[in-house]
Amino acid sequence: MLYLVRMDVTLPEGQSPEERAELLAREKAYSQDLQRDGRWKEIWRIVGEYANYSVFDVADHDELHGLLAGLPLFPHMRISVTPLATHPSHI
Amino acid sequence: MLYLVRMDVTLPEGQSPEERAELLAREKAYSQDLQRDGRWKEIWRIVGEYANYSVFDVADHDELHGLLAGLPLFPHMRISVTPLATHPSHI
Amino acid sequence: MLYLVRMDVTLPEGQSPEERAELLAREKAYSQDLQRDGRWKEIWRIVGEYANYSVFDVADHDELHGLLAGLPLFPHMRISVTPLATHPSHI
Amino acid sequence: MLYLVRMDVTLPEGQSPEERAELLAREKAYSQDLQRDGRWKEIWRIVGEYANYSVFDVADHDELHGLLAGLPLFPHMRISVTPLATHPSHI
Amino acid sequence: MLYLVRMDVTLPEGQSPEERAELLAREKAYSQDLQRDGRWKEIWRIVGEYANYSVFDVADHDELHGLLAGLPLFPHMRISVTPLATHPSHI
Amino acid sequence: MLYLVRMDVTLPEGQSPEERAELLAREKAYSQDLQRDGRWKEIWRIVGEYANYSVFDVADHDELHGLLAGLPLFPHMRISVTPLATHPSHI
Amino acid sequence: MLYLVRMDVTLPEGQSPEERAELLAREKAYSQDLQRDGRWKEIWRIVGEYANYSVFDVADHDELHGLLAGLPLFPHMRISVTPLATHPSHI
Amino acid sequence: MLYLVRMDVTLPEGQSPEERAELLAREKAYSQDLQRDGRWKEIWRIVGEYANYSVFDVADHDELHGLLAGLPLFPHMRISVTPLATHPSHI
Amino acid sequence: MLYLVRMDVTLPEGQSPEERAELLAREKAYSQDLQRDGRWKEIWRIVGEYANYSVFDVADHDELHGLLAGLPLFPHMRISVTPLATHPSHI
Amino acid sequence: MLYLVRMDVTLPEGQSPEERAELLAREKAYSQDLQRDGRWKEIWRIVGEYANYSVFDVADHDELHGLLAGLPLFPHMRISVTPLATHPSHI
Numbered sequence: 001m002l003y004l005v006r007m008d009v010t011l012p013e014g015q016s017p018e019e020r021a022e023l024l025a026r027e028k029a030y031s032q033d034l035q036r037d038g039r040w041k042e043i044w045r046i047v048g049e050y051a052n053y054s055v056f057d058v059a060d061h062d063e064l065h066g067l068l069a070g071l072p073l074f075p076h077m078r079i080s081v082t083p084l085a086t087h088p089s090h091i
Numbered sequence: 092m093l094y095l096v097r098m099d100v101t102l103p104e105g106q107s108p109e110e111r112a113e114l115l116a117r118e119k120a121y122s123q124d125l126q127r128d129g130r131w132k133e134i135w136r137i138v139g140e141y142a143n144y145s146v147f148d149v150a151d152h153d154e155l156h157g158l159l160a161g162l163p164l165f166p167h168m169r170i171s172v173t174p175l176a177t178h179p180s181h182i
Numbered sequence: 183m184l185y186l187v188r189m190d191v192t193l194p195e196g197q198s199p200e201e202r203a204e205l206l207a208r209e210k211a212y213s214q215d216l217q218r219d220g221r222w223k224e225i226w227r228i229v230g231e232y233a234n235y236s237v238f239d240v241a242d243h244d245e246l247h248g249l250l251a252g253l254p255l256f257p258h259m260r261i262s263v264t265p266l267a268t269h270p271s272h273i
Numbered sequence: 274m275l276y277l278v279r280m281d282v283t284l285p286e287g288q289s290p291e292e293r294a295e296l297l298a299r300e301k302a303y304s305q306d307l308q309r310d311g312r313w314k315e316i317w318r319i320v321g322e323y324a325n326y327s328v329f330d331v332a333d334h335d336e337l338h339g340l341l342a343g344l345p346l347f348p349h350m351r352i353s354v355t356p357l358a359t360h361p362s363h364i
Numbered sequence: 365m366l367y368l369v370r371m372d373v374t375l376p377e378g379q380s381p382e383e384r385a386e387l388l389a390r391e392k393a394y395s396q397d398l399q400r401d402g403r404w405k406e407i408w409r410i411v412g413e414y415a416n417y418s419v420f421d422v423a424d425h426d427e428l429h430g431l432l433a434g435l436p437l438f439p440h441m442r443i444s445v446t447p448l449a450t451h452p453s454h455i
Numbered sequence: 456m457l458y459l460v461r462m463d464v465t466l467p468e469g470q471s472p473e474e475r476a477e478l479l480a481r482e483k484a485y486s487q488d489l490q491r492d493g494r495w496k497e498i499w500r501i502v503g504e505y506a507n508y509s510v511f512d513v514a515d516h517d518e519l520h521g522l523l524a525g526l527p528l529f530p531h532m533r534i535s536v537t538p539l540a541t542h543p544s545h546i
Numbered sequence: 547m548l549y550l551v552r553m554d555v556t557l558p559e560g561q562s563p564e565e566r567a568e569l570l571a572r573e574k575a576y577s578q579d580l581q582r583d584g585r586w587k588e589i590w591r592i593v594g595e596y597a598n599y600s601v602f603d604v605a606d607h608d609e610l611h612g613l614l615a616g617l618p619l620f621p622h623m624r625i626s627v628t629p630l631a632t633h634p635s636h637i
Numbered sequence: 638m639l640y641l642v643r644m645d646v647t648l649p650e651g652q653s654p655e656e657r658a659e660l661l662a663r664e665k666a667y668s669q670d671l672q673r674d675g676r677w678k679e680i681w682r683i684v685g686e687y688a689n690y691s692v693f694d695v696a697d698h699d700e701l702h703g704l705l706a707g708l709p710l711f712p713h714m715r716i717s718v719t720p721l722a723t724h725p726s727h728i
Numbered sequence: 729m730l731y732l733v734r735m736d737v738t739l740p741e742g743q744s745p746e747e748r749a750e751l752l753a754r755e756k757a758y759s760q761d762l763q764r765d766g767r768w769k770e771i772w773r774i775v776g777e778y779a780n781y782s783v784f785d786v787a788d789h790d791e792l793h794g795l796l797a798g799l800p801l802f803p804h805m806r807i808s809v810t811p812l813a814t815h816p817s818h819i
Numbered sequence: 820m821l822y823l824v825r826m827d828v829t830l831p832e833g834q835s836p837e838e839r840a841e842l843l844a845r846e847k848a849y850s851q852d853l854q855r856d857g858r859w860k861e862i863w864r865i866v867g868e869y870a871n872y873s874v875f876d877v878a879d880h881d882e883l884h885g886l887l888a889g890l891p892l893f894p895h896m897r898i899s900v901t902p903l904a905t906h907p908s909h910i
Contacts, residue, residue: 046174228356266319276502698730
């Protein structure tokens with residue numbers, strides 16, 4: 001089942017460069033693992049913003065919430081989720 | 092170049108069922124032609140709404156505006172466009 | 183899978199009382215059939231508004247969109263859908 | 274009497290892990306006590322957000338405000354309350 | 365139990381002066397009956413707007429919804445309801 | 456002259472419990488003095504929020520602003536003021 | 547007592563040019579009478595909009611509401627009113 | 638002096654194709670005259686919308702309002718105006 | 729040329745009383761100088777808020793921006809500017 | 820390809836005057852380099868705000884995002900991007 005997810009990031013102030021780099025590296029690895037296993041189907045940068053639009057393909061709401069709540073950046077994100085259905089014009 | 096496009100439809104009142112069916116058939120054919128040639132990459136129904144999220148892959152802004160302005164339902168839609176860039180975590 | 187759904191109704195002007203009564207009777211029957219089969223789990227009136235909050239329990243997004251798009255009042259409603267996951271404090 | 278309640282949590286920065294764990298444990302116990310006595314009828318996680326939708330069944334406004342103001346997380350929540358009436362299509 | 369209610373009126377176009385006068389007279393009588401029996405405790409005009417803030421004192425949500433849905437102007441109003449609790453500084 | 460006033464409180468972080476208790480005690484005394492002299496006519500808690508709706512009865516705008524700006528919690532409040540006129544249906 | 551008032555006009559469709567001219571002439575005369583007697587102290591056009599910001603100087607809320615509700619364009623306006631107090635830096 | 642102007646168009650329903658074509662031709666001629674004399678410095682289509690962003694260079698507010706209010710489409714537009722000053726980084 | 733300006737102040741936390749008093753005294757002197765030379769034509773307190781509506785009369789946008797950016801409180805204000813034109817009903 | 824970009828700046832608190840001056844000097848140099856090479860076509864100050872409207876002319880979305888993300892002030896800005904197409908009335 002597909003969901004469109006928008007994530008807006010606000011990094012915490014007061015991190016050292018090392019803490020920040022380590023946090024972002026964990027986020028990237030987490031995202032790429034999910035892209036590789038097919039559940040994080042798409043990820044695009046929103047031009048000019050520290051934000052992305054993504055498409056997830058998971059079994060159900062609980063699985064999606066688990067994946068999102070596990071993001072290393074989850075405490076620093078505002079997330080909104082839109083469930084997507086099949087469009088009748090889709091070929 | 093990719094764009095996320097949201098379209099919200101409000102059909103005009105006072106159409107006959109035949110006019111409406113003809114309008115929607117033209118919209119569907121128009122959409123499917125663009126899906127087949129690869130420029131309308133994705134189209135999803137937003138659950139519970141007469142609306143869709145779509146992804147377009149076109150050469151530039153003018154081409155996208157031309158495609159959208161040519162939609163048979165264009166006069167009955169509210170459209171918003173978000174330009175999408177490559178995400179650094181994308182694999 | 184659970185979804186919270188808010189529906190706001192704006193009845194079309196210019197209907198005869200008979201047309202309106204027939205439309206509302208069909209809506210009520212449609213809703214009660216779905217309540218009886220367990221998919222429309224909850225329905226509450228929002229105090230002071232021609233609107234409701236409902237909870238649906240269906241297999242997936244497509245099933246929910248099909249149910250909502252089939253509502254006799256669908257063309258006269260603004261609907262918003264929130265996917266609900268299990269809460270960790272739920273007993 | 275029923276109320277739909279939405280709670281959005283923003284945890285305070287600067288807590289130690291122990292303080293946070295203790296705060297969340299108290300919140301969970303508080304919620305589960307109220308679920309067990311039937312006043313906190315429903316609680317769902319909003320997918321992708323540190324937020325919940327809940328349904329309370331209490332005698333009156335004062336009782337509800339007392340319960341909400343007593344939440345260990347109350348100082349860290351934005352809460353909105355919608356009174357729910359019986360829907361005429363409810364079976 | 366107390367509720368603050370805001371009502372914003374948009375009168376339908378195309379009424380004859382007689383229809384309008386009759387509708388407004390019924391609304392006024394309805395409001396004054398409820399003021400006399402104590403359930404419509406307060407009514408104030410919002411300066412410069414065709415709108416009012418009112419305070420209702422009723423037994424429960426269903427009674428309030430019944431009163432509001434029975435307003436002759438109900439189909440022409442946007443209404444929002446805020447439940448009011450006792451304030452700890454109230455004397 | 457009547458005004459509806461909504462006050463939303465956000466207490467400053469980093470106060471000691473004694474500072475906070477002293478601040479809230481001054482706020483309460485200030486409010487109760489004004490309630491006793493009849494200028495702060497009504498005060499209600501908004502259910503679930505650290506906020507109130509109040510009605511003031513004062514001679515003019517300057518008097519109201521003076522009263523509000525003198526609130527011990529004024530630096531920690533967002534306030535909005537709505538002037539109220541006599542409603543023609545008022546009995 | 548001073549009030550800042552914003553008025554946004556949406557003229558009704560379907561008026562004849564004569565009806566419209568007559569309506570606008572009445573509005574202008576009404577405004578100019580109030581400007582001459584000093585109660586409509588200021589009136590400015592908001593650049594690019596069919597809207598104005600005005601300052602009224604009247605005895606109380608009821609007088610202001612009476613003046614605004616008497617505007618020939620009142621049924622075709624959205625009006626918002628802000629009460630203005632003396633500023634401590636005013637010379 | 639420069640102003641950024643956003644114009645959103647909603648064409649009236651019920652026009653004949655000839656009326657519409659004539660209206661749009663007058664709008665285009667009006668715009669092009671002002672572009673040629675240098676006062677309508679820039680005009681861009683907002684992708685996917687029946688709307689434009691424009692830059693005007695005029696002597697003062699009254700001249701700009703006169704130009705905008707004279708647009709053949711003015712009664713069918715929502716317009717917002719932002720005054721632009723010299724930026725200190727401008728070369 | 730006239731502009732309506734709304735200024736909303738949020739004072740920085742952590743100032744000493746002396747710093748704050750000095751800052752506010754500079755703001756007041758700055759405002760009164762501009763009122764005396766006629767460019768800051770009007771200043772009103774918005775009732776209940778740490779905010780003002782003002783009217784400026786200056787030669788052009790750059791002059792206005794220079795005056796506003798020079799306010800001692802400028803770093804602590806949210807400001808919005810509306811250009812005002814002559815109203816055709818103005819006497 | 821053209822994009823309208825709005826940037827709103829909120830400088831971090833707690834910088835020394837030297838840090839701030841150095842940051843702003845780098846921002847200015849960065850902006851002027853891009854203005855000189857023609858990609859940052861226009862930059863205007865929004866009157867009364869610490870914000871600008873700019874027009875960029877770049878090859879594609881990725882180039883624009885790279886330029887914006889490289890701004891020394893990027894971590895302290897809220898940015899919104901609007902793609903601009905050719906307007907049919909443009910001469």
